Amino acid sequence: MDETVAEYIRRTVLKIPKDEIKTMLQKWGFLSEAQLQTLNFHQIKDNISQEVVQLCGSNLLLQKGEHMLENSADIKQAAVLDIIYNHIYQNKRMWSVYQMKKSGEELDYFDITDFKKKFKGILRPALKNVTITFKEYEDNAIWIRVAWGTPYKKPNQYKPSYVVYHSQTPYVFISASVLKSNLPLLCQALIVASNYHDIREMELRSHSLNSLKDIVFKRYSQNFQTYSPKPLQGGNVEPESADIRIVQENRSEKERIRRLNQDVFGDGPQPKLEFAQYRLETMFKSDPKMGVLDKKEPFRCLVKFSSPHLLESLKSLAPLGMADAPLSPLLTCIPHKARNYFKIREKKGLFPESFVSP
Amino acid sequence: HIATSLPLPSERDHLRPRIDLIVFMIDIKSKYSLRNVEASLAYVDASFFLGKVCFLVTGVGRVNACSIDTNAVCKLGETYCSPVLFCELELEGIRVVTAQRLVRMLQICAGHIPGVSALSFVSLMRNSDDD
Numbered sequence: 001m002d003e004t005v006a007e008y009i010r011r012t013v014l015k016i017p018k019d020e021i022k023t024m025l026q027k028w029g030f031l032s033e034a035q036l037q038t039l040n041f042h043q044i045k046d047n048i049s050q051e052v053v054q055l056c057g058s059n060l061l062l063q064k065g066e067h068m069l070e071n072s073a074d075i076k077q078a079a080v081l082d083i084i085y086n087h088i089y090q091n092k093r094m095w096s097v098y099q100m101k102k103s104g105e106e107l108d109y110f111d112i113t114d115f116k117k118k119f120k121g122i123l124r125p126a127l128k129n130v131t132i133t134f135k136e137y138e139d140n141a142i143w144i145r146v147a148w149g150t151p152y153k154k155p156n157q158y159k160p161s162y163v164v165y166h167s168q169t170p171y172v173f174i175s176a177s178v179l180k181s182n183l184p185l186l187c188q189a190l191i192v193a194s195n196y197h198d199i200r201e202m203e204l205r206s207h208s209l210n211s212l213k214d215i216v217f218k219r220y221s222q223n224f225q226t227y228s229p230k231p232l233q234g235g236n237v238e239p240e241s242a243d244i245r246i247v248q249e250n251r252s253e254k255e256r257i258r259r260l261n262q263d264v265f266g267d268g269p270q271p272k273l274e275f276a277q278y279r280l281e282t283m284f285k286s287d288p289k290m291g292v293l294d295k296k297e298p299f300r301c302l303v304k305f306s307s308p309h310l311l312e313s314l315k316s317l318a319p320l321g322m323a324d325a326p327l328s329p330l331l332t333c334i335p336h337k338a339r340n341y342f343k344i345r346e347k348k349g350l351f352p353e354s355f356v357s358p
Numbered sequence: 359h360i361a362t363s364l365p366l367p368s369e370r371d372h373l374r375p376r377i378d379l380i381v382f383m384i385d386i387k388s389k390y391s392l393r394n395v396e397a398s399l400a401y402v403d404a405s406f407f408l409g410k411v412c413f414l415v416t417g418v419g420r421v422n423a424c425s426i427d428t429n430a431v432c433k434l435g436e437t438y439c440s441p442v443l444f445c446e447l448e449l450e451g452i453r454v455v456t457a458q459r460l461v462r463m464l465q466i467c468a469g470h471i472p473g474v475s476a477l478s479f480v481s482l483m484r485n486s487d488d489d
Contacts, residue, residue, distance in 0.1 A: 249361035249366050249367060249370060250363075
């Protein structure tokens with residue numbers, strides 16, 4: 001087995017937490033159950049990974065004998081293990097959302113083989129050296145791993161990009177490697193392969209892939225405005241376990257806040273985002289006599305909110321008395337507008353729904 | 359009775375007993391809290407400031423999270439001739455002790471302790487180096 005492949009497998013196994021190694025190798029399926037039985041999972045990870053590499057090596061030798069495959073077949077197996085690892089630990093990566101647009105034709109029937117062929121057909125001729133791996137999952141998600149090379153260099157397996165595509169939707173989730181220069185080619189490959197016309201990056205990024213899916217597929221609980229003339233049983237939502245001797249003076253105010261919050265955020269759990277970033281380009285407004293900033297240049301300023309769970313913390317601001325209710329629509333529109341990066345410019349309505357990248 | 363700000367909602371006027379002591383709680387981690395208290399002070403009748411008002415600053419255990427200058431709070435106490443107490447609600451021991459102090463003050467303000475009235479607090483507030 002190629003040494004680089006062996007090293008890559010060894011390092012991938014080392015990333016896996018010790019008690020997950022066995023299940024992940026089983027999911028991988030490259031080593032037989034009998035081979036897995038021979039592994040001692042109670043030794044230190046270094047030794048486990050060495051043993052795994054040895055077993056992989058002997059497997060591949062057998063394959064080689066039968067099929068006379070080139071080295072690229074070995075790395076393909078290793079890449080599958082890497083996809084499995086990243087699928088389970090998807091929240092370690094930062095994901096961006098892209099939306100594709102059709103030129104107006106009706107939806108064609110999606111053929112996965114056609115998709116794969118076209119996708120590879122764009123990347124391979126352009127780069128010569130590239131490792132492309134596909135894996136399909138039950139929720140109609142197609143995971144694509146791309147390790148980038150150049151016509152003169154072998155692919156860098158340690159900095160791959162991951163793409164998650166749900167074929168029934170126009171959305172693609174990309175976790176790019178640091179090699180940003182390959183992004184246009186990747187986008188090109190995606191639109192050609194999926195028969196779309198155009199692709200744009202949405203201003204939506206997060207570590208939680210599922211939350212991003214929830215937002216764009218509208219799977220989180222939204223509150224639909226229903227007309228309710230009086231609070232249904234809104235009066236006594238607080239737990240009456242508090243001491244009877246404590247009297248809440250502002251019960252109606254608390255109730256108003258609770259209702260407003262529910263209108264805005266809905267009842268269910270919020271999608272998990274870590275940031276909201278607002279880029280302000282607004283003019284400084286002052287008394288003209290003060291003569292500050294005579295040049296009519298806009299102020300540039302960046303405001304960033306960060307939290308382990310941004311939307312839940314925004315939801316708790318008003319009930320905890322840390323902010324007035326209702327909250328600014330700039331904060332509450334995040335899931336509805338499916339964006340957490342905003343550009344705020346002068347007048348003409350608050351946020352330009354620009355389809356331009358930042 | 360717990361309220362988030364003053365004035366108190368008028369719809370509950372008839373349910374309220376006589377008020378003997380007002381404790382303004384300021385969370386040292388929140389500037390919003392201080393502003394809220396300053397705004398609410400305007401709604402308090404002047405007669406309360408003869409010993410029936412007290413400021414309680416909470417959250418002092420978390421030194422890294424302080425947003426309010428303690429000098430500002432002490433000045434507030436001086437301006438309104440009312441004592442300022444500091445406590446940390448997250449520690450049970452301090453919580454209990456603070457509660458006991460407040461109850462003691464309340465007993466005095468309500469007139470349950472013979473020989474001592476709320477006015478005593480005012481005279482105790484004066485700094486020894488004022489004289």
